[in-house]
Amino acid sequence: MPTVSLHFPPPILAFDIFGTVVDWHGSIVRELAALHPQVDGNAFALAWREGYRPAMQRVMSGELGWTSIDRLHRMILDELLPRFGLDALGEDERRHLNRAWHRLDPWPDTIEGLTRLRTRYTLCTLSNGNIGLLTRMAKRAGLPWDCILSAEVFRRYKPDPGVYLGLAELFEQAPSDVTLVAAHHDDLAAARTCGLRTAYIERPLEFGPTRPKDVSPVPENTWHARDLLHLAEQLGC
Amino acid sequence: MPTVSLHFPPPILAFDIFGTVVDWHGSIVRELAALHPQVDGNAFALAWREGYRPAMQRVMSGELGWTSIDRLHRMILDELLPRFGLDALGEDERRHLNRAWHRLDPWPDTIEGLTRLRTRYTLCTLSNGNIGLLTRMAKRAGLPWDCILSAEVFRRYKPDPGVYLGLAELFEQAPSDVTLVAAHHDDLAAARTCGLRTAYIERPLEFGPTRPKDVSPVPENTWHARDLLHLAEQLGC
Numbered sequence: 001m002p003t004v005s006l007h008f009p010p011p012i013l014a015f016d017i018f019g020t021v022v023d024w025h026g027s028i029v030r031e032l033a034a035l036h037p038q039v040d041g042n043a044f045a046l047a048w049r050e051g052y053r054p055a056m057q058r059v060m061s062g063e064l065g066w067t068s069i070d071r072l073h074r075m076i077l078d079e080l081l082p083r084f085g086l087d088a089l090g091e092d093e094r095r096h097l098n099r100a101w102h103r104l105d106p107w108p109d110t111i112e113g114l115t116r117l118r119t120r121y122t123l124c125t126l127s128n129g130n131i132g133l134l135t136r137m138a139k140r141a142g143l144p145w146d147c148i149l150s151a152e153v154f155r156r157y158k159p160d161p162g163v164y165l166g167l168a169e170l171f172e173q174a175p176s177d178v179t180l181v182a183a184h185h186d187d188l189a190a191a192r193t194c195g196l197r198t199a200y201i202e203r204p205l206e207f208g209p210t211r212p213k214d215v216s217p218v219p220e221n222t223w224h225a226r227d228l229l230h231l232a233e234q235l236g237c
Numbered sequence: 238m239p240t241v242s243l244h245f246p247p248p249i250l251a252f253d254i255f256g257t258v259v260d261w262h263g264s265i266v267r268e269l270a271a272l273h274p275q276v277d278g279n280a281f282a283l284a285w286r287e288g289y290r291p292a293m294q295r296v297m298s299g300e301l302g303w304t305s306i307d308r309l310h311r312m313i314l315d316e317l318l319p320r321f322g323l324d325a326l327g328e329d330e331r332r333h334l335n336r337a338w339h340r341l342d343p344w345p346d347t348i349e350g351l352t353r354l355r356t357r358y359t360l361c362t363l364s365n366g367n368i369g370l371l372t373r374m375a376k377r378a379g380l381p382w383d384c385i386l387s388a389e390v391f392r393r394y395k396p397d398p399g400v401y402l403g404l405a406e407l408f409e410q411a412p413s414d415v416t417l418v419a420a421h422h423d424d425l426a427a428a429r430t431c432g433l434r435t436a437y438i439e440r441p442l443e444f445g446p447t448r449p450k451d452v453s454p455v456p457e458n459t460w461h462a463r464d465l466l467h468l469a470e471q472l473g474c
Contacts, residue, residue, distance in 0.1 A: 135384040
């Protein structure tokens with residue numbers, strides 16, 4: 001038999017996005033400063049994000065049918081605007097503001113870190129964000145994904161096991177051959193329960209400078225990295 | 238209000254893959270020549286591909302539950318091997334040969350054509366091939382997709398309207414804002430019925446040199462191009 005490359009295909013790294021790869025807090029603050037400078041951008045960003053889990057919970061409990069993150073973000077936004085004196089915003093302005101989540105900026109280490117990791121790994125998104133959002137974010141920010149995967153493909157939100165196991169199944173890989181990279185211990189813990197390996201990324205400023213995050217290591221994670229460059233270093237990229 | 242860029246996000250080009258972007262016939266012939274040089278690679282490639290539509294039809298008729306193209310390729314392969322004197326192939330060799338569809342080579346114009354188109358468009362796959370297959374193919378061949386979409390996401394095979402309309406819906410675009418690029422008039426006709434624009438790519442050697450294909454223009458297509466460079470030229474890229 002001729003020689004067959006055992007290195008193809010490269011193993012899979014699956015990435016959480018909001019907070020792990022992109023700085024949602026700083027980017028929403030930036031959008032608010034440009035569009036509505038009179039608003040407290042820090043408070044606005046935190047309030048918008050606080051609505052995120054309860055909104056997904058309404059989908060996962062069955063109270064709402066399948067609803068994309070774009071639509072959930074919009075529902076939260078519509079509730080939020082009067083609190084910040086922005087209830088006069090028209091439909092076009094609301095739609096534009098809602099798409100701020102498509103325009104999130106990467107952390108300073110993200111592009112170089114992903115580019116290095118991509119030389120030896122297959123890089124997938126594994127986000128609760130919808131495919132349209134993730135694709136537009138990647139296109140604008142230059143995120144070098146091999147594949148855009150989303151909770152939307154599986155019609156359930158992380159930390160539902162079906163998302164982690166669904167990704168492994170799509171690639172016909174054992175869960176232990178997939179590594180989830182995230183800045184959130186609950187996401188990583190759920191992935192571990194499904195048999196995935198896990199890499200924690202410290203993002204102490206995920207919630208902005210007024211609310212620093214505890215980024216202490218959890219020994220259950222396979223890797224613990226300061227940022228994506230540090231992960232690349234540990235993975236020999 | 239501050240100025241808002243109307244050019245973001247860039248419009249979507251959705252690409253058929255087998256035959257349009259990659260040369261399945263030449264690549265399967267190449268794989269056979271390397272692995273099993275005693276076999277008639279041309280006849281083998283044509284026979285394997287001939288099983289493709291009937292296999293998908295068994296899924297769409299409900300005779301089979303959802304089955305990925307990787308698995309359909311394998312079912313066809315297992316039936317084919319005895320006809321070509323290869324019934325002694327073991328499981329590992331069959332699995333490797335089946336993944337020849339992950340290792341298809343691009344046409345000579347593909348990489349440059351896509352790279353030019355990507356400067357002004359969002360490039361998605363819209364193939365009956367499964368996500369794992371398309372991702373590995375892209376990684377190996379260097380195909381610069383913004384997003385990998387597949388019939389697998391919609392659990393129905395082209396030319397089912399749900400695939401074309403499903404893509405437009407994921408991106409919250411009117412169907413007329415999406416263009417399907419393909420080398421097959423039936424795929425393009427189905428997309429047009431759903432309201433998409435269409436670009437036909439001539440691939441006269443899709444079935445190899447022994448079976449040249451009629452690549453005459455059909456006036457219903459929005460664009461007709463000799464190859465992807467010619468399409469890029471027509472689209473101002």
